Amino acid sequence: MLARATTWWTILRISLEERLVYRGDFAIGTLMRFLPIVTQIFLWLAVFDAASRGEIEGYEISGYGYSDMVAYYLLAMVVRAFSSMPDLALGIALSIRNGDIKKFMIQPIDLVGFLLLTRIAHKLVYYSVAIGPFALVFYLCRGYFSGWPDPDIMASFCLSLVLGFLLGFFMEAAIGMMGFWFLEVSSLLFVYMLFNFFFSGQMFPLDFLPAPWDTLFQLIPLQYLAFFPAAIFLGKVQGPELVNGLLIEAGWVVFFILVSRVALRRGMNRYSGYGG
Amino acid sequence: MDQRPAYFRVLATFARNSLVRDMMFRSNFLIEATSSVSWTVMNLGFYVLIFQFTPEIGRGTGWGQYQFFVFISAMMIINSIVQAFFMPNAQEFSELIRTGGLDFALLKPVDTQFLISLQRVNWSSLSNIGVGFALMFYSFTKMTFFPSVIQLVLFPIYVACGVAIFYSIMFSLAATSIWLGRNQALYNFWFYITNFSRYPMEIYGGSFAGDALRGVFTFVVPVLIAINIPAQLMAWPLSEQNWWLVVFTLVATAGSLAACRWIFQRALLSYRSASS
Numbered sequence: 001m002l003a004r005a006t007t008w009w010t011i012l013r014i015s016l017e018e019r020l021v022y023r024g025d026f027a028i029g030t031l032m033r034f035l036p037i038v039t040q041i042f043l044w045l046a047v048f049d050a051a052s053r054g055e056i057e058g059y060e061i062s063g064y065g066y067s068d069m070v071a072y073y074l075l076a077m078v079v080r081a082f083s084s085m086p087d088l089a090l091g092i093a094l095s096i097r098n099g100d101i102k103k104f105m106i107q108p109i110d111l112v113g114f115l116l117l118t119r120i121a122h123k124l125v126y127y128s129v130a131i132g133p134f135a136l137v138f139y140l141c142r143g144y145f146s147g148w149p150d151p152d153i154m155a156s157f158c159l160s161l162v163l164g165f166l167l168g169f170f171m172e173a174a175i176g177m178m179g180f181w182f183l184e185v186s187s188l189l190f191v192y193m194l195f196n197f198f199f200s201g202q203m204f205p206l207d208f209l210p211a212p213w214d215t216l217f218q219l220i221p222l223q224y225l226a227f228f229p230a231a232i233f234l235g236k237v238q239g240p241e242l243v244n245g246l247l248i249e250a251g252w253v254v255f256f257i258l259v260s261r262v263a264l265r266r267g268m269n270r271y272s273g274y275g276g
Numbered sequence: 277m278d279q280r281p282a283y284f285r286v287l288a289t290f291a292r293n294s295l296v297r298d299m300m301f302r303s304n305f306l307i308e309a310t311s312s313v314s315w316t317v318m319n320l321g322f323y324v325l326i327f328q329f330t331p332e333i334g335r336g337t338g339w340g341q342y343q344f345f346v347f348i349s350a351m352m353i354i355n356s357i358v359q360a361f362f363m364p365n366a367q368e369f370s371e372l373i374r375t376g377g378l379d380f381a382l383l384k385p386v387d388t389q390f391l392i393s394l395q396r397v398n399w400s401s402l403s404n405i406g407v408g409f410a411l412m413f414y415s416f417t418k419m420t421f422f423p424s425v426i427q428l429v430l431f432p433i434y435v436a437c438g439v440a441i442f443y444s445i446m447f448s449l450a451a452t453s454i455w456l457g458r459n460q461a462l463y464n465f466w467f468y469i470t471n472f473s474r475y476p477m478e479i480y481g482g483s484f485a486g487d488a489l490r491g492v493f494t495f496v497v498p499v500l501i502a503i504n505i506p507a508q509l510m511a512w513p514l515s516e517q518n519w520w521l522v523v524f525t526l527v528a529t530a531g532s533l534a535a536c537r538w539i540f541q542r543a544l545l546s547y548r549s550a551s552s
Contacts, residue, residue: 035468039475042486046334046479047326054335061329190311194318203322210328 007109008117015121033081033130034137037073044069062207068234070144072205074137075230080202081126082161083168083225085119089192092176093185099273112173112260119169149233156242160229163249167224170256177260180267195220201227207236221252281386287394294397308400312359316352316404320411323348337478343511345415347476350507352408354438358446360401365393366446366466370453376549389540393447412510427509434506434522437529441502444536445469451543473499476507494521498528 045056048066052059056066064072092115095101104111138145148154175192179185197203199222206217206227217223228245231237237245298305323344326333333339339347369392372378381391416422423431446466472493477500480490493500505525508517 033464033468036471038489039471042479042489043326043333043475046337046475047330050332050335050337051330187307187311194314197315198318198321204325208325208329210325 012117015118019125067144076226079229083164085172088172089176093179096179157233166253174260177263200225224249291397298399309403334478339476342415342418346511347507349408349412351503352404356404358442364396364398366450369450373453438502440529441532444532448536448539451540454543473503477504501525
């Protein structure tokens with residue numbers, strides 16, 4: 001047990017150090033992440049201004065005032081920082097294709113566990129670098145928020161963030177495992193990203209969607225990667241709806257853990273590696 | 277005997293080789309072309325959604341739904357040219373620096389920047405040009421105004437200016453890989469900067485921060501004018517054009533190209549190769 005914990009701890013430490021090697025690149029990447037939000041804020045200011053004929057105060061679009069919109073984008077960015085998994089699926093598929101995956105078959109290390117720790121390390125480094133700019137931006141934009149939410153809402157928000165991280169990880173891992181069958185998953189991943197772009201809520205609050213799209217987003221798990229946690233923080237989802245949402249999100253996490261486990265086991269069984 | 281390389285013939289060879297290479301994997305080519313078109317259509321869905329809530333973007337700016345669609349078309353046309361001709365090369369450039377492969381480019385008897393910038397053409401990215409022109413034509417049928425001959429002549433010139441401005445920024449960024457050692461954030465960086473050009477420049481007006489952004493992205497890093505000026509030329513009548521900005525775009529294009537050349541040459545001086 002202790003030996004296993006030491007192994008995982010070593011993996012986490014190595015991943016952290018690896019992440020910190022290219023600090024310059026990483027710091028620039030973190031800083032730049034704030035820029036698209038600025039454009040969205042100005043875009044929606046122009047939209048609210050034109051729609052309300054200059055009377056922005058009190059004007060709402062689908063229940064969102066202008067302040068809510070700005071707050072929503074900032075929150076959605078925090079959530080996306082948890083749930084986005086750049087290059088995870090592609091990395092898995094690539095290691096299947098080029099044979100790197102073999103080392104996980106002969107070493108007593110679990111592939112999914114290894115990748116999960118690498119991602120946790122990535123997120124830890126990301127947040128330790130990003131906490132400064134994040135705090136600054138939220139402080140500067142505090143006027144767009146109506147104060148801190150109640151502790152129970154805050155707790156639900158934090159829980160939905162952790163679930164969002166796990167959902168993002170296991171969903172992408174499951175797509176990557178499809179590489180055992182298709183070798184090339186970039187088309188599949190593209191479809192995923194396309195839907196993710198629209199139905200996770202990173203572009204706009206999903207309440208804006210007209211029928212029948214508003215039903216579609218409820219049926220698929222993508223809303224938990226951006227919209228749902230942000231909506232919790234803003235008080236748009238409350239009471240039984242909130243509890244149900246968290247339960248469904250947890251259900252999706254369990255579902256994708258199972259899918260990635262089964263895919264890994266079956267994939268490993270059908271995998272054949274040639275050459276040296 | 278003239279010893280200067282025949283640049284047009286070299287360029288034609290690059291284009292032909294890339295096409296032959298693309299045609300070796302025809303299905304992949306079709307998938308890539310379809311992918312970039314569907315991404316564009318998804319984006320268009322977002323803009324259609326916005327116009328469900330407002331008659332125009334920014335009060336009194338002249339960017340009604342169909343004028344804005346002309347803007348989007350100009351953006352599609354410029355972006356797909358940049359993505360087809362320069363994006364794969366800029367990404368490859370960072371890799372060449374990291375792996376030391378740039379040594380081979382430096383030895384060739386042609387201008388290094390020319391060789392690095394154009395050796396691969398990603399033909400499938402050009403698929404969005406068709407969509408761009410179709411959308412532009414559709415918007416004209418919905419608008420009360422059709423561009424004059426002068427505008428039709430100026431449009432391709434200003435599209436070329438937009439492409440040149442984007443190219444300069446992209447390759448200036450790519451050249452920084454020589455100093456940073458690795459620049460994986462290049463694509464993100466590029467995306468975040470050009471993100472400001474995605475909407476009409478009028479949305480940034482009216483506040484100190486907005487005016488500052490507009491100033492910086494017009495006069496320092498001229499991404500705003502790269503799309504706005506060709507788009508305005510087609511979306512608005514001649515009498516409503518910002519003529520001084522139209523003239524300034526020519527100056528900005530020349531300035532951007534000169535700056536890019538200077539940065540590229542300076543960066544090459546610091547190139548140390550990556551052992552072998």
